[in-house]
Amino acid sequence: MKLHCLLVDDEPPALEVLESYVREVAHLELVGTCGNALEAFGVLQRQPVDLLFLDIKMPKMLGTDFLRSLRHPPQVIFTTAYREYAYEGFELDAIDYLLKPISLERFLKAVAKASPTDAVAAAPTEAPLPANPDAFLYFRIDRKMVKVVLRDILYVEGLKDYVKIHTVAGPPLVVKQIINGLEEKLSESNFLRIHRSFIVAIDKIRTYSARHIEVANQELPIGRLFRPRVEEVLG
Numbered sequence: 001m002k003l004h005c006l007l008v009d010d011e012p013p014a015l016e017v018l019e020s021y022v023r024e025v026a027h028l029e030l031v032g033t034c035g036n037a038l039e040a041f042g043v044l045q046r047q048p049v050d051l052l053f054l055d056i057k058m059p060k061m062l063g064t065d066f067l068r069s070l071r072h073p074p075q076v077i078f079t080t081a082y083r084e085y086a087y088e089g090f091e092l093d094a095i096d097y098l099l100k101p102i103s104l105e106r107f108l109k110a111v112a113k114a115s116p117t118d119a120v121a122a123a124p125t126e127a128p129l130p131a132n133p134d135a136f137l138y139f140r141i142d143r144k145m146v147k148v149v150l151r152d153i154l155y156v157e158g159l160k161d162y163v164k165i166h167t168v169a170g171p172p173l174v175v176k177q178i179i180n181g182l183e184e185k186l187s188e189s190n191f192l193r194i195h196r197s198f199i200v201a202i203d204k205i206r207t208y209s210a211r212h213i214e215v216a217n218q219e220l221p222i223g224r225l226f227r228p229r230v231e232e233v234l235g
Contacts, residue, residue, distance in 0.1 A: 002029045003114060004048055008040045008063065009033075009055040009079065014100060018053055018079065021107045028111065037066035049074045051114050056080040067092050071228050075114045075180075093196045093223040113160075114180060137185065139165070139175045146173065150190070154216045156182060156199040166216070194230050195223035208234060 005028050007018045015033050022028045031047055034040040036058050043049065052074045056063040063080075067073055076092070081100040096110035138145040148165060157164040157172075158179030165173040183193050190202050194213055198220045207214040211222055213230075222230050 002027050003050040003111075004029050004031045005051045005053065006031055006040060006043055006049045006074075007033045007053045008035075008037065008058075008066075009053075010035050010058045011055070014055065014079065017102060018107075021102075021104055024104070025108070025111060037061040037063065040066065041069075044070070044074075051111075052076045053079050057082055064092060067094075067225070073225050076225075077110050077114070093225040095196060113178065139173060139177075141173060141175060148173065150186070151201075153191075153201050154204050155201060155218070155220065156186075156191075158197040166218075168216075192230065192233055194226050195221050196226075202233070205234070 005022050007015055007022070007030070009015050009018070012035075015035075019030060019033060022030045028051070031049060032043045034043060038060055040052070040054075054063040054067065054076055056078055057080060063078065067076060076094045078094050078097045079100065079102060080097075083099060095113045098106060098110055134149070134151075136147055136149045138147055140146075148167065152167045152169065154166045154168060156179065157166065159174075161176060161178060163175050163177050163179050163182055165175060167173070179197065179199065183191075183199055186199060191199050192202050193199050200213055200215050200220065204215050205213055206216075208222075208230075210227070212219045213222060214220070
């Protein structure tokens with residue numbers, strides 16, 4: 001599965017570096033390059049974008065302000081020469097924050113966080129889920145394949161290269177898999193991504209507010225970029 005990428009930076013040399021890196025990665029497909037946020041907005045209106053490489057300090061509009069203006073933004077990796085924007089970047093649920101000059105090694109590490117292909121390679125026996133109440137997945141845990149019925153899942157917590165699956169019974173299950181890949185497998189079922197680190201079972205939600213969701217006495221944050229979708233689903 002390819003990730004459609006859009007590069008946004010007002011510096012042509014920076015765009016050239018990112019473009020060369022994108023072309024080195026087989027599962028990345030470049031859909032365009034833009035010199036400012038307004039150009040990027042036009043591209044986003046015309047075609048799907050899965051991953052946005054977004055500079056912050058640009059003319060006309062800061063990258064952070066542009067991201068806030070998008071109702072349903074794609075996954076974002078910030079690229080900037082200014083370290084002081086890092087905290088704000090992660091507050092906006094960016095999956096990573098790259099400081100210029102960007103090395104290929106650091107670029108690949110950031111892209112891996114957005115790539116569903118890593119999860120597929122790590123768990124080749126898992127198939128897409130049918131939308132039915134008896135659906136289940138097998139996960140490799142301690143050299144065994146463990147069956148997990150989806151209706152037993154409370155929520156999923158992302159931990160870099162692992163996920164922690166919290167269920168109605170027993171301790172959490174820790175699985176080597178990125179959360180983006182698991183989200184794809186759960187997308188046809190009763191689950192909702194509320195944060196870059198959390199997916200919840202909709203029928204297990206006890207209460208919710210503008211900033212938090214409560215599941216099994218646990219208060220989980222709603223990420224800024226996921227808030228419109230959460231409001232749409234929960235009404």
